[in-house]
Amino acid sequence: MPVFEEAQSHLLTPSMTESAAALTDPSDVSASPSTSHPRESEETLKLCLEVLSYIPPQSTSEVLFTRNINPNDTWLPGGRLRLASSLYEAFGASLEGTRRYSHLREMASLICSNSKARFVEDQEDPEEYMSSFCGTQMRWESLGILFTYWAFSASLTRDTDIDPVGQNVFTGRQMARRFTNCVSKCIDICRKLGAPPNTLFVYVCFRHTLLESNVSGDASLETWRAHAELVAITTFLGLHCIPRTTPYEPSVSSEIKRRLFACVYNIDKVVSSFTGRPPLLNARHVSTPLPLDIDDELLLGDRARLLEVARTPEISDERHFYDNKLKPVTIMRARGMMAFIRNDILDISLGQIHGDVAASLSSITILSPPPPTSSSSAAAEATDFGSKPPPKRSQIIQQLSLLVGFLEWIRPAAPNSELCQTVARIIRHVLDQTLDGPPRGIGGPEDAVVDWGTVDFATDVSNYFNFDLLDTFDWL
Structure with a gap:
C-alpha cells in the first residue's frame, strides 16, 4: 500500500506559479487580516507561500515520522515530535482541507514576525526553551527543521503514489528532493528577513548539509556549498x-x-x-x-x-x-x-x-623493535606503533573484500554510485594481482612486504607514502 495513500489529495501541490494562482482569491486578499503584521516584500512572500503550500497534512507527517527513527539524533530529545504536533495544533485550520490564500498569508506573516525577533539562547528551563520556537511561536528555522525530518523520511521509502494535480508517478526520493528544496527556501527566507542567526539556524544548515549529501551526492558542489555555510554560521556564533x-x-x-x-x-x-x-x-x-x-x-x-x-x-x-x-x-x-x-x-x-x-x-623512533617476551611470539614482531603487531596480510584482504561487497551493494540510482563502482573495480584489481599474481621464483617479487625496521622515517616520509593522493584522487 502506498505510504501516503491516506493523504493522496494533499500530498503534493503544483508549482509555485500554479499554486499561488490556485490559492489566490480576490475576496480572500481583501479580507486577509495581514495588517496585524508588517508586510513582507513580494519576493519573500512568494517564497513563504511556496514553503507553506508544501507542508504535508498531519496524517502524512505522522506516517513520515514513523519511517525515520534515528537513535543518534541528540539535538533535542523529542524535539521533532513536539515541533510537528505544535505546528498542526496552532495552524491546523490553515493546513487541513483546502488551503486558502488568506489563511496562508496570515500564517506567513506571523512566522516572519517570530523569526525577526531575536531567539533567546541561554534558557535553563527545558519547557520554556521548547515553547520559544513551537506552536504560535513557530519560526522559519523551526519549519526548516521539520522539512529536514520529512525529507529524510521520504527518502527511506520506495513506494510510489500519484500526484493528484500533475498525474505524475513519483517516488519517495523525488519527494525528498522537493522537501530538501523547501529546507533551502527556509534558509533563504531567514536571510531575506535579516533574522539574527542562532543555534536553530545552525541545526537547519547542519541537516541541510546531510540532506544534500544524501540527495545530490557527497562530492557535489551543492553539498560543499551547504557545508561551507554551516561552518561559517557556526564560527560566526x-x-x-x-x-x-x-x-x-x-x-x-x-x-x-x-x-x-x-x-x-x-x-x-x-x-x-x-x-x-x-x-x-x-x-x-x-x-x-x-x-x-x-x-x-x-x-x-x-x-x-x-x-x-x-x-x-x-x-x-x-x-x-x-x-x-x-x-x-x-x-x-x-x-x-x-x-x-x-x-x-x-x-x-x-x-x-x-x-x-x-x-x-x-x-x-621506530628502527628497533621492543625486546621479545615469553608471553607471545607476536610481541617480538611488535613496533612502537602502540606495541601491537602490524596487521596480517589475511586481515587486510578480508577487510578489502568486505569493502568491495559494500560498494557493490550501492544501488545504481544512489548518489556517487559510479564513484563507488570505480573504487570497487580498483580494489578488485589490487586483490586479483595480489592473490592471482605469478608464483614466487618465476618472475614476481619474492617479498612485497616492507621491512619497517629498515625504513628511516626521519629522512623523507614522502618516499614511502604519497600524501598527495588524498588531495587529488587522480587514481580514481
Whole structure:
C-alpha cells in the first residue's frame, strides 16, 4: 500500500506559479487580516507561500515520522515530535482541507514576525526553551527543521503514489528532493528577513548539509556549498570557542550548543576525508568541550538533579560512559573524539610538512623493535606503533573484500554510485594481482612486504607514502 495513500489529495501541490494562482482569491486578499503584521516584500512572500503550500497534512507527517527513527539524533530529545504536533495544533485550520490564500498569508506573516525577533539562547528551563520556537511561536528555522525530518523520511521509502494535480508517478526520493528544496527556501527566507542567526539556524544548515549529501551526492558542489555555510554560521556564533567553566552548570541550551558543535566538527572531517578537500575547521582553533555523557531524560528533567549529577566526578568530560550505559550522546562524544584524530591525520595528509610537524616526525623512533617476551611470539614482531603487531596480510584482504561487497551493494540510482563502482573495480584489481599474481621464483617479487625496521622515517616520509593522493584522487 502506498505510504501516503491516506493523504493522496494533499500530498503534493503544483508549482509555485500554479499554486499561488490556485490559492489566490480576490475576496480572500481583501479580507486577509495581514495588517496585524508588517508586510513582507513580494519576493519573500512568494517564497513563504511556496514553503507553506508544501507542508504535508498531519496524517502524512505522522506516517513520515514513523519511517525515520534515528537513535543518534541528540539535538533535542523529542524535539521533532513536539515541533510537528505544535505546528498542526496552532495552524491546523490553515493546513487541513483546502488551503486558502488568506489563511496562508496570515500564517506567513506571523512566522516572519517570530523569526525577526531575536531567539533567546541561554534558557535553563527545558519547557520554556521548547515553547520559544513551537506552536504560535513557530519560526522559519523551526519549519526548516521539520522539512529536514520529512525529507529524510521520504527518502527511506520506495513506494510510489500519484500526484493528484500533475498525474505524475513519483517516488519517495523525488519527494525528498522537493522537501530538501523547501529546507533551502527556509534558509533563504531567514536571510531575506535579516533574522539574527542562532543555534536553530545552525541545526537547519547542519541537516541541510546531510540532506544534500544524501540527495545530490557527497562530492557535489551543492553539498560543499551547504557545508561551507554551516561552518561559517557556526564560527560566526562562536560555537567553536565556548570556554570551559569550572564548575560547569549544564542546561538544556548549553548542552545543545556543545552537541551541535560536536556534530558540525565531526561532519567537517568526514566530508574532508571523503572528498580530499581541506577541512574548514581546525582543532587549533577549537576550545568547545564535548557534551556531557548524560541521559536525555536527565537533561530535560529536574534542573536541581541535573546540577547534582554534573558535580559528580563520574560525569567529567573525559569519561566515555556514565552509569555504564551506551546513550545516543555517548556515540556523539565518540565521534567527536575520533574527529580530532582525523584532524591530525588530515593535517599531515593534505598539507605540506613544515615546522613543528616535521620536527614531530623526526622525533619518532621506530628502527628497533621492543625486546621479545615469553608471553607471545607476536610481541617480538611488535613496533612502537602502540606495541601491537602490524596487521596480517589475511586481515587486510578480508577487510578489502568486505569493502568491495559494500560498494557493490550501492544501488545504481544512489548518489556517487559510479564513484563507488570505480573504487570497487580498483580494489578488485589490487586483490586479483595480489592473490592471482605469478608464483614466487618465476618472475614476481619474492617479498612485497616492507621491512619497517629498515625504513628511516626521519629522512623523507614522502618516499614511502604519497600524501598527495588524498588531495587529488587522480587514481580514481
